[in-house]
Amino acid sequence: MAEKVMVSCQIPQDWKEKIARLAEERKKEPSLIIYEAIAQYLGENIETTDSRLNALETDVAQLGTTVNSLQQRLHTAASIMTASYAASGRPPQNLQKQEPLADEDESEDEPDEILYGFLPPEERPFS
Template sequence: MQINISQSWKQKIAKIASDRQKTSQEVVQEAIALYLGEVAANSGDRLVALEQEVILLRQMVNQLHTTTTVMRQHQLSTPSSQQTPVSETLFMPEIDDDIEDEPDEILYDFLEPS
């Protein structure tokens, strides 16, 4: 089967093929398969790649969640007058969990701001 397509479509297809490390013919076959509601023979590679990307994204989200939790705990345990600016806390390697809480530190959360 042969069809004529515009130059702009050819460029878009070539870019997609390059990004996916496929040939233009494979990209067009996948597009037709999707249009027909079928699965292209080589679409399994894309699924595996997407699954790997989802795993990496989940790891990044978990790491970000852990970092923000630690930062939040640090900010809650530090009086507001002694808090480190957020820009500096983003790059703190570790927060010392062995710091003893003194009674006056705990009371800061209950006092009204002055």
């Protein structure tokens, strides 16, 4: 690490108070708050607990956004499936119970007539 030198400057009293509050919140010395601020201004990459914490907070925020997006997609898919079920009166194809295929010998014949009794009278053919 390069040799450190002391620098000084005059700042407004309210800045000093803000630095003191930040130092207290972060449980650091005010000089470290100033050091980190100068490093950030100069574009220096110093690894501090705060910078790692900020990176983690950013990652968590991005994960939260991803989770929200996935939840919205899931909700949309569920709404579409519910609407499909309501319109057709039966669950979507992939949610219906699939009957095992029976051997030809065990299968029953289909009825020879088509039943229309469940349709409203105006929609029944041959009424």
